[in-house]
Amino acid sequence: MSLYFVTILTNMTLISFIAISAYLILIVGEVSFGQQAFFGIGAYITATLTTLLGLDIVIALFFSFMVSASFALVLSVLTIRLSGFYFAVASLSFAELFRLSLYKIEYTVETNSGTVGPNGPEGFQNIRWIFENNVSPDNFLVIAVSSLLALIILLIFMENSKLFKNARLVGKDQIVAQSIGIRPFFYRVGFITLAGGVAGFGGGLFALFNTYIEPSMFGIMLGVHGLAYSIIGGLGYPLGPLIGVFIDIGLLESVRFLSEYRMILFGGLVAAILIIFPEGIISPRLISRIKRKLVKKTNA
Amino acid sequence: MLKIKNIGKNFGGVKAVDDLSFNVDKGEIVGLIGPNGSGKSTTINLICGVFPVDFGNISVNEQNISSLPTHERVASGISRTFQNIRLFKDLSVWQNIWVALQQDSDQSSGWMREWFGNSKLQKEKIKEILVFSGLGDRFDDLAGNLSFGEQRRLELARAIASKPKLILLDEPAAGMNSDEVADLRQRILDLKKLGLTVLLVEHVMELVMNVVDRIVVLNFGKKIAEGSPENIQNNKDVQKAYLGGA
Numbered sequence A: 001m002s003l004y005f006v007t008i009l010t011n012m013t014l015i016s017f018i019a020i021s022a023y024l025i026l027i028v029g030e031v032s033f034g035q036q037a038f039f040g041i042g043a044y045i046t047a048t049l050t051t052l053l054g055l056d057i058v059i060a061l062f063f064s065f066m067v068s069a070s071f072a073l074v075l076s077v078l079t080i081r082l083s084g085f086y087f088a089v090a091s092l093s094f095a096e097l098f099r100l101s102l103y104k105i106e107y108t109v110e111t112n113s114g115t116v117g118p119n120g121p122e123g124f125q126n127i128r129w130i131f132e133n134n135v136s137p138d139n140f141l142v143i144a145v146s147s148l149l150a151l152i153i154l155l156i157f158m159e160n161s162k163l164f165k166n167a168r169l170v171g172k173d174q175i176v177a178q179s180i181g182i183r184p185f186f187y188r189v190g191f192i193t194l195a196g197g198v199a200g201f202g203g204g205l206f207a208l209f210n211t212y213i214e215p216s217m218f219g220i221m222l223g224v225h226g227l228a229y230s231i232i233g234g235l236g237y238p239l240g241p242l243i244g245v246f247i248d249i250g251l252l253e254s255v256r257f258l259s260e261y262r263m264i265l266f267g268g269l270v271a272a273i274l275i276i277f278p279e280g281i282i283s284p285r286l287i288s289r290i291k292r293k294l295v296k297k298t299n300a
Numbered sequence B: 001m002l003k004i005k006n007i008g009k010n011f012g013g014v015k016a017v018d019d020l021s022f023n024v025d026k027g028e029i030v031g032l033i034g035p036n037g038s039g040k041s042t043t044i045n046l047i048c049g050v051f052p053v054d055f056g057n058i059s060v061n062e063q064n065i066s067s068l069p070t071h072e073r074v075a076s077g078i079s080r081t082f083q084n085i086r087l088f089k090d091l092s093v094w095q096n097i098w099v100a101l102q103q104d105s106d107q108s109s110g111w112m113r114e115w116f117g118n119s120k121l122q123k124e125k126i127k128e129i130l131v132f133s134g135l136g137d138r139f140d141d142l143a144g145n146l147s148f149g150e151q152r153r154l155e156l157a158r159a160i161a162s163k164p165k166l167i168l169l170d171e172p173a174a175g176m177n178s179d180e181v182a183d184l185r186q187r188i189l190d191l192k193k194l195g196l197t198v199l200l201v202e203h204v205m206e207l208v209m210n211v212v213d214r215i216v217v218l219n220f221g222k223k224i225a226e227g228s229p230e231n232i233q234n235n236k237d238v239q240k241a242y243l244g245g246a
C-alpha cells in the first residue's frame, strides 16, 4: 500500500474513536460538542507517559482511557441536571477550557531525542515512540485498526445487554424509562464516562502516530466532525459512525480532485443524507426492522 | 396505602397543586377529577417523582417516598400511564412489555450477568400480560402501528408489567368511544380484583361514576370536594367549578 493510502486509513481509524464516542453519548439522548477535549487529554497523557516516563504503549493507552474517562465522569456528574442544548453548551465550554489551558501548560525536559513535554502553544514535540520502536506506518495501521475492531466487536456484543438496551430507552424517552424503573442518571453518567475513555484512547494513538500534538488540533471542528459522522451514520448500530467517517475521509479526502473541496462537499453531503435518511443511514428503526425480519425467518 | 399530605407544587407563578391532602386505601379505586389545568396530571407526576414536591409529604405503605427518585418509587410498587400516550413506538408490542419486566430486581442473577449478559426473554410472562390486556394477537406488531385504543391498552399492560401495588392512570379513556370505555371499565375492575389500588384521573364521567369507590375533586390545585360518586354529582361547588364559575 502506498504511504498516502496508509495515512488516510490510519486517520480514518483514529477519528473513528471520536465518532464512536459521540455515538455513545447520542445513544443516551445527549449531544456533546466536547469530545475533542477527551481525545486531547488522551493524546497528552500517552505523549507524556511514553516520552517522559518511557512507559509501554499498552500502559500509556490504558491511562489515556482512564484519565479521559475520569474527566468525563466529573463532567457528567457536574452536568447531571443539564440536558439538551444546556448539556451541549456545557460540554463545549469544558472542551474550550481544556484547550485554552493547554496553551498555559509548560513542562519540558531535554532528552536525546529532543525537547519533550507539553510546551504551551508550541505543543508537545518529539513523540518518538514510533521511531524508537521501529513501527512502520503499516504496522501502526495494524495496531490502530485492531484496537478499533476490538472496540467495535465489544460494542456489537454489548448491544444485546441490558446495559445498552436500557441506555437506549433512556435516550428515547427518559420519562418513560424512569417510570418503568430505570435509573436514568446511571446510564447518562456511565455512557458519558465511557465515551470520554474511548475518545481518550483514540487520542493516545493519534499522539503516537502524529509524533507531535498541539492545542489547536483539539478545537471544536474535530468534535463537530465526530458528531456529524455518527449522526449521518445513524445510531442503530456501532458501525454507523464508521460509515460517516468513510464518507468524509474515505471518499471525499482520498479522491484527490475532491479533497480540496472536502469541507464544502461534506457540509452539503451531511444535509443531503439527513434529508434522505432523517435518522442517519443505519437508524435504530432500520435495525429493528432487520431484527424483526430475522426473527420471523427463524420462526417460520 | 397512599397518603398525600399538604403537598404543593408551583411552576413559576402558577400554583399547579396547592396544599393538597387525600388518602387512597388498599384495594380502592379513587377518582381524581377537576377542570382542565386543575393539577391532576401534576399530582400524578408528584406521586411518581417526575419532579419533587415543593412542600408536603407523600407516603406509600407508611414509607415516606417524597424524596425518592422515580425508579425507586417504581420499585416500591407505583406505576403509571400517561395522558399523552408514551410508548416506545419503534419497538414491538412484546418488547414494550419486556423492557418493563426486565427492570424487576427480583430477576437479578448477579450483576455481571445482569448488566453484561444477554437478557432473558420471559416470553410466557409477556404473553400472559398481553392476553390479560386484550393484546394477545398483537404480540409481534410494532407499537406504533397499533390503533389508538390498543396503544392505551399497551400502556396499561406496561404499567402492570412493573408489578405495581398502586397504579396511576392519567385519562385512560380520553378519545375512546363508549364501547372502548366499557371495556376499559372492565379492565380497571379486573385490576381491583387482582388486589391493586388505583388512582384514576379522568374527564369521562361515564367511566368515573361507574367504576370508582370515591372521588377527589380539584380546582386550581386545591381539593374542593371529596366523597362518593353520588355525593360529588350533587355537590354545588363541583358543579360551579365545572361550569367555570368558581
Ligand SMILES: Nc1ncnc2c1ncn2[C@@H]1O[C@H](COP(=O)(O)OP(=O)(O)OP(=O)(O)O)[C@@H](O)[C@H]1O
Pocket: B011, B014, B015, B016, B034, B035, B036, B037, B038, B039, B040, B041, B042, B043, B083
Ligand atoms: N412542567 C410544567 N411546567 C410548567 N407548568 C406546568 C407544568 N405542568 C403543568 N403545568 C401547569 O400546571 C397547571 C396544572 O396542570 P396539570 O397538567 O396538572 O392539569 P390537569 O388537571 O392535568 O389538566 P388536564 O385536564 O388538561 O390534563 C396548569 O396551569 C399547567 O399549565
Ligand SMILES: [Mg+2]
Pocket: B040, B041, B042, B083, B170
Ligand atoms: Mg392532565
